[in-house]
Amino acid sequence: MIGGALLFWVWSRNPKGVPQYEYSIAMLIxxxxxxxxxxxxxxxxxxEVAGQITHYARYIDWVxxxxxxxLALGFTAMFYVPKQERSITLLFGLVAADVVMIVCGLFADLSENSTARLLWYICGVGAFLCVLYLIWGSLRQIALNSDAELGAIYTKLAGFLTILWIxxxxxxxxxxxxxxxxxxxxETFLFVVVPFFSKVGFSILDLNYLRDLAPRKPAYHHAA
Structure with a gap:
C-alpha cells in the first residue's frame, strides 16, 4: 500500500494535465x-462476537x-465536465450509499444471532445495489455523453471495480x-489481497488513463 502511495506521489510531480486532487485521493486511499x-x-x-473474530479495523478502513x-471514479466520469457543472448531489448519493453499506456490514459482523446478522447483511447488499445503480447509470451516462473514449475508459474502470467489489x-x-x-x-488473506487490487490496482489504471487523456482533453459540450 505504501509503495502504491509513493508511486502516485512520483506521478504527481509530473501530473501531465491531471488535477492534483486526483493524485491526492489516490495517495490517501x-x-x-x-x-x-x-x-x-x-x-x-x-x-470477539459469538465465538468469531470481527476485525472492525477493516470497516474503519473501508468507511x-x-x-x-x-469519488475517484466519479471524477473520472466527470473529467470533461467543468467543476461548476459537476453533480455534487450525485456524488453525495454515491458516497452516502457506500457508507450505509459499510456500516450495515459492521453491524452484521457484530450481531450475535443469525437473524440479525442476515438482516444487516441484506440491508448492506441493498445499499451496494444502489451504488452499482449509480455507477452504471447516471455516472456512466455522464462519461458517455462527454466523450466516446472517456466513456469506454470509464466502462472499463467501472467493470474492474465492480468485479472486485462483488x-x-x-x-x-x-x-x-x-x-x-x-x-x-x-478470509483475512482474501480481505488483504482483494483490497490491494481494488485500491492500488484501480488507482494505477485510473491515473494512467487520465494521464493519457488529459493532453488531448476536448472542449466540453452538453449532449443533446
Whole structure:
C-alpha cells in the first residue's frame, strides 16, 4: 500500500494535465488502508462476537477508502465536465450509499444471532445495489455523453471495480460470519489481497488513463 502511495506521489510531480486532487485521493486511499492493516498486523482493531473474530479495523478502513475510490471514479466520469457543472448531489448519493453499506456490514459482523446478522447483511447488499445503480447509470451516462473514449475508459474502470467489489460480500458470505465455508485465516488473506487490487490496482489504471487523456482533453459540450 505504501509503495502504491509513493508511486502516485512520483506521478504527481509530473501530473501531465491531471488535477492534483486526483493524485491526492489516490495517495490517501492506500495510506489509510496501510494504517488499518498495520493495526491488524499488531493484533489490534478486533473483537470477539459469538465465538468469531470481527476485525472492525477493516470497516474503519473501508468507511474512508471506499468513498474515496467512488469519488475517484466519479471524477473520472466527470473529467470533461467543468467543476461548476459537476453533480455534487450525485456524488453525495454515491458516497452516502457506500457508507450505509459499510456500516450495515459492521453491524452484521457484530450481531450475535443469525437473524440479525442476515438482516444487516441484506440491508448492506441493498445499499451496494444502489451504488452499482449509480455507477452504471447516471455516472456512466455522464462519461458517455462527454466523450466516446472517456466513456469506454470509464466502462472499463467501472467493470474492474465492480468485479472486485462483488468479491467483498461474497467473501463475507462464505467466511466465518456467514456460511463458514472458509476459515478465518483464508478470509483475512482474501480481505488483504482483494483490497490491494481494488485500491492500488484501480488507482494505477485510473491515473494512467487520465494521464493519457488529459493532453488531448476536448472542449466540453452538453449532449443533446
Amino acid at each position: 492506500p495510506i489509510w488502508s496501510a494504517l488499518a492493516y498495520m493495526a491488524m498486523g499488531l493484533d489490534q482493531g478486533k473483537t 474512508v477508502s471506499t468513498p474515496l475510490l467512488l 468479491c467483498y460480500p461474497t467473501i463475507w458470505a462464505v467466511g466465518p460470519s456467514g456460511l463458514g465455508i472458509i476459515n478465518q485465516t483464508t
